[in-house]
Amino acid sequence: MTGGERSATAAGDHLHDVIIVGGGIAGLAAARSLSGHDIVVLEAADRPGGRIHSTIGAEGLKNFGAHMFGGPGSIVGNLCAELGLSLRPIDASLMGIAYGKRLQLKGNPSLLPFTLPLAPIARISLARAGLRLRKGSAEAADMLRASQDLPWAEMTARRLAFGQDETLLQRLGKLHPQTAGLIRAITERCGGDPAIISAGHGLRSFANVWSSSSPGFNLAGGSARLPEALAERLGKAVRLQTTVERVERHECHVLIHAQDAAGRPVSLRAKTAIVATQAPVTHSIASDLPEDTRAALAAVRYGPFLSVAINIKEQAPGPIERSYAVSMPNMNFSVLFNQSVNRFALADHERGGSLMMFAGAARAEALSKEDDATIASRALSDLHDLFPAFEIAGEPVVKRWQSGAPFAFPGRAALQPALTRPLERLALAGDYLEFPNMEAAIQSGYAAARYVGKWL
Numbered sequence: 001m002t003g004g005e006r007s008a009t010a011a012g013d014h015l016h017d018v019i020i021v022g023g024g025i026a027g028l029a030a031a032r033s034l035s036g037h038d039i040v041v042l043e044a045a046d047r048p049g050g051r052i053h054s055t056i057g058a059e060g061l062k063n064f065g066a067h068m069f070g071g072p073g074s075i076v077g078n079l080c081a082e083l084g085l086s087l088r089p090i091d092a093s094l095m096g097i098a099y100g101k102r103l104q105l106k107g108n109p110s111l112l113p114f115t116l117p118l119a120p121i122a123r124i125s126l127a128r129a130g131l132r133l134r135k136g137s138a139e140a141a142d143m144l145r146a147s148q149d150l151p152w153a154e155m156t157a158r159r160l161a162f163g164q165d166e167t168l169l170q171r172l173g174k175l176h177p178q179t180a181g182l183i184r185a186i187t188e189r190c191g192g193d194p195a196i197i198s199a200g201h202g203l204r205s206f207a208n209v210w211s212s213s214s215p216g217f218n219l220a221g222g223s224a225r226l227p228e229a230l231a232e233r234l235g236k237a238v239r240l241q242t243t244v245e246r247v248e249r250h251e252c253h254v255l256i257h258a259q260d261a262a263g264r265p266v267s268l269r270a271k272t273a274i275v276a277t278q279a280p281v282t283h284s285i286a287s288d289l290p291e292d293t294r295a296a297l298a299a300v301r302y303g304p305f306l307s308v309a310i311n312i313k314e315q316a317p318g319p320i321e322r323s324y325a326v327s328m329p330n331m332n333f334s335v336l337f338n339q340s341v342n343r344f345a346l347a348d349h350e351r352g353g354s355l356m357m358f359a360g361a362a363r364a365e366a367l368s369k370e371d372d373a374t375i376a377s378r379a380l381s382d383l384h385d386l387f388p389a390f391e392i393a394g395e396p397v398v399k400r401w402q403s404g405a406p407f408a409f410p411g412r413a414a415l416q417p418a419l420t421r422p423l424e425r426l427a428l429a430g431d432y433l434e435f436p437n438m439e440a441a442i443q444s445g446y447a448a449a450r451y452v453g454k455w456l
């Protein structure tokens, strides 16, 4: 008897069809599209959803992770519709900005070089960079449309190859420091600095902010309703607080070693498996992958995110009612996201107002060195500077995302063939295979489910 056969016996005789490691949106979407098969989803945390995380408490909604959903016709929009979840259009400005003493909550972004209090040379620098960003993000939007019907592996390769020969900073040319600060506050939303991320990655993130087809919806009841609804449908197939330690492929099955909430070892067998964890976790638990795939997983880069959820006592439409995002280039945090935008227009609006102070990349890294109380007080200090009249309800809650977003950098596209190569009895899934958003994560889950289907 081989070692593998012995451990398979220890795992019991039951052979599942598919074991899915990771109950983020990629893993849950894969599980949903395999319904009808004998599947198990193993999730380390005590809730499903990974980087989609919101709660509802006495003070109202708190959001910590993903919040902007694609609408009807998008992959995430279709999934919400299938599950009977309702999406609300974000009928508000995404282009607010606080700069110096000026707070501009709406307006045309192309007028920013003239309306912000900038040095004359910075106005020219910003106008020039703005034109390049507009042109490049229109090209990004065309590329996304042109690639959307390609088979998944080809689509991801095409998208990652876009603008990958240079960094965003190289594409934009020399920037005045004030202009660089303004641009950085936006690219922080995709996890990286303009001097590190590829031009293509940065331009896609600008396309998201500017494009009319950008993810412009919130989920009624909070973002977590999506993973919760998926997990409810999957029932006992989802095992929370089960941390996978090793994924082993054998000739006729895959063997998974995990630990349950009490620290007890658990072994499960399946005909095939999907590993839908972030790249560094996948690298550490799936040690028998081909060398080039392991090297590619180790080379994927992530930027940190940090969010602070704050409830406010606003009882009537206030100054931020029609603003969804306010960029804050010179403050502690990068962006304020208004999670309860237009709530007074709803008959059954949520209790209190809900804000998310967000920091990404270098700013998140610097803030993360502080303890939660200091981070929360910096978030409140930014909020007070912006909207002194706001009254806080309850305590702000800090959430650190050490691997907040995978970002593309020059050379990233060369890793793609090793990450999407066909593997025996195993498929990988997760947003790191394309772009850090729910849409890409769900697509990767569906692609993984289609692939493992051949062993069922």
Ligand SMILES: Cc1cc2nc3c(=O)[nH]c(=O)nc-3n(C[C@H](O)[C@H](O)[C@H](O)COP(=O)(O)OP(=O)(O)OC[C@H]3O[C@@H](n4cnc5c(N)ncnc54)[C@H](O)[C@@H]3O)c2cc1C
Pocket: 021, 022, 023, 024, 025, 026, 027, 042, 043, 044, 045, 048, 049, 050, 051, 052, 064, 065, 066, 067, 068, 069, 215, 242, 243, 244, 245, 276, 277, 278, 281, 285, 305, 306, 307, 401, 404, 405, 429, 430, 431, 432, 435, 436, 437, 438, 439, 441
């Ligand atoms: C603050 C923030 C804001 C964002 N905003 C948006 C937005 O507005 N719109 C948008 O589309 N996207 C947004 N995103 C990105 C989006 O959340 C992600 O792209 C998407 O949720 C990734 O899903 P995933 O399943 O690939 O990964 P994850 O959500 O990271 O899921 C991986 C899962 O694996 C589990 N896991 C890890 N290790 C193990 C193990 N050993 N055993 C078992 N399970 C394990 C984790 O607990 C996790 O649940 C945001 C992300 C953050 C953090």
